[in-house]
Amino acid sequence: MAGRLALAPELGEWDNRDPAQSPPRNFYRDLIRNVGVARRRCNRQPVHTGSTSTYSSYSSASGASNPYFYQPNNSYCSSRSSSHSGAIADFGAHDHELTKIARRMVSDGYAQRMVTAFSGGPDCACLETWFMELDVHWVLQLHEEHGLPPDLQDKTSAASHQELIERWIRALTVIAASIVELVLIVTVDEMPAVARFGKASMAKMLVFVGAIIPAIEADMIGTLVDMYVWVSSASYRFTPLLISREAQTILDEIGRSLSRLREAISSTTEAARTFIEDEDSNWAIAIQRGRGEVHECTRLMVDFIRYLVNAEGSMRNTAHSHDTTYLRGLIHDYVHYLKDLLLRKSDLCLDLSLRYLFLLNNFYLVTNRFEPLPGGHWGLTPECKKFMDSYLDVSWGHVLSHVQKKVFVDTALDVSCGPVLFGIPRKGLHGSGQHRKNTSSLAKFNSAFHQMYQAQKFWKVPFPRLRHVLRESITEKVISVYGYYLEKHPDLEKHISCHRVISAPSYWYFMKKNRELENLISSSPDVLKEMLAELFER
Structure with a gap:
């Protein structure tokens, strides 16, 4: 030849x-x-979500692992x-x-x-x-x-x-x-x-x-x-x-x-998808036990979608395999399905606050992986912003309802607190009716605040940036309204600012005489800020 x-x-x-x-x-x-x-x-590995790594705390809810993704x-x-x-x-x-x-x-x-x-x-x-x-x-x-x-x-x-x-x-x-x-x-x-x-x-x-x-x-x-x-x-x-x-x-x-x-x-x-869709009760249990954490199915599917994204990018950048239409369609289908799945399954959670936090965490992982904002800024996508706003309204909007509607009450009718003995106004809580109403509203606010704080302190936001944004948003929403309320009711602000400086015997004596003061403990804006900065487990 x-x-x-x-x-x-x-x-x-x-x-x-x-x-x-x-x-x-x-x-x-x-x-x-x-x-x-x-x-x-390979075998399952820990999932790193910032400074710590955790195994799924709720994968056992379904009694089996997902056999389709790893x-x-x-x-x-x-x-x-x-x-x-x-x-x-x-x-x-x-x-x-x-x-x-x-x-x-x-x-x-x-x-x-x-x-x-x-x-x-x-x-x-x-x-x-x-x-x-x-x-x-x-x-x-x-x-x-x-x-x-x-x-x-x-x-x-x-x-x-x-x-x-x-x-x-x-x-x-x-x-x-x-x-x-x-x-x-x-x-x-x-x-x-x-x-x-x-x-x-x-x-x-x-x-x-x-x-x-x-x-x-x-x-x-x-x-x-x-x-x-x-x-x-x-x-x-x-x-x-x-x-x-x-x-x-x-x-x-x-x-x-x-x-x-x-x-x-x-x-x-x-x-x-058939496997994932099964057993709604398992999803409900997983969301509740996970305290808002990213669901195991979300983790696994996001990892697989990222794998497809890498494959599509590699093919696109290789001269002899530039047509990636099929892979791009597959990526779009998986992302769309995962979002729809999360929305449907989150409806099983009866606690609206937990539902919106769950959606925020899960969508944050999905959208920030595959849907960058214009200009290359990796902030909150519109979907995540919507879930965060809904969470703030449902959770902390209820807390603020006790003082927010009282902010614009004319305080001119309040009787002067007069001289202060041991840091507590002489009239105490037995002054004008308006004064008592204001104090009662403040007590309700403090009670609701502490209840919300205790209930959500150990809810999970595993992403450091999202956790920071969420804490800042809660603090800004709560403290701004609360501070304005105190500004309009200086008599209550004196209670809050003075109760720490009186001697313990005198303080507990007046506490016994005025039981409503119990709810004013640790209610200064600075103290509340410190508490809000501790929200959410890493």
Whole structure:
């Protein structure tokens, strides 16, 4: 055979060449094995949400873990600068390494030798040698209708299937890259031989898709995405080569494989949603026990969506796999479904304050991950702002109702408190009727405030920035109204500012005479600010 293919040694000559001038047997296989390409299964890890890490405190409510999603090696963080370390995030780097190996095969003449051997000898023998070097010789055992052969069906270890998929992805990428490299250097007369070799190799490889899908377990949906990404990449490599019937056949086969993978992803997604939707009572218990915390399903689904985002970004930034329409649609569907799920399930919580805090925490994680505000500012999205306002109105609006409506009462009718004895006005609480009403309102405010504080002190806001914003918003809302109320009723302000300076015996004597003063303890604005700054468990 003339041209570039003739530069490769004959099949029998290769093994007799000087080892210093030709790579030894399994040389390429070892290089290929050193490239990591697929995300690995792992055990559940702690979830980091700032300065602490926690395991789900309510996953046992349902009596079972979600079998469809799992957390990666490093859990999500509340910081926007954190990044997912899954293999898809390094898709471009891994693709580059495998492409380099393919080019080495061509520059060494190895790929040309395989094409020559395929054209002049038994197809099976040549492909077995070729696939052995690619570390996927077992692919030749596969048949479309039979699935995985018995020796590859290790049902006790999903990791074995994961390993097969990783090896297959590496080999698929090297085959596609090497065929493209060969097309760029061979003559027109040699092109049909390269096309037939590429068609035969890809046909054998793509049988694996139909064989492995039934063996993929429910929590390996990320693996299906891996396969989709790499098969798509191979498709885009071959797209410019529509110069022969063989090239079109390859693209048709790849298209069918992509369709199968999309169907598998869709069916696994539907199964996951069915599992998540079950048992409303478990959701209600989880929300209550979690005290507003991010729900376990939210954590797992957000991590998977982030995985899809990384995959889409990596594909978009790679020249030969720029069409990410399917992945973008998948991301949109998952985000929309998760939001809808949270809204529906939060209705099961009868405590409105807890419901809105739950929605704020969960939406904060979802929206701040995938919906940046205009201008690159990562603040509260409109949805989160709406939930925060609703929480403030339901929780602290009730507390303020005891003093807010009294703010504009004309205080001119109040009788002067006159001289102060031991820090308490001589008229005490037995002055004018208006004075007693004001004191009663203040007592109700203090009682409601302390009840709300005690009830919500250990509710959870795991994100430091959100926790800070929420505390500041509560403080501003409560203290501004409360301070204005005291400003309009200076007689009450004296009670609050003076009760700490009197001696203990005198204080308790007047407390016994004026029981309403009990509710004025620790009611100065500064004290309330300190209390509000301690709200919410980290």
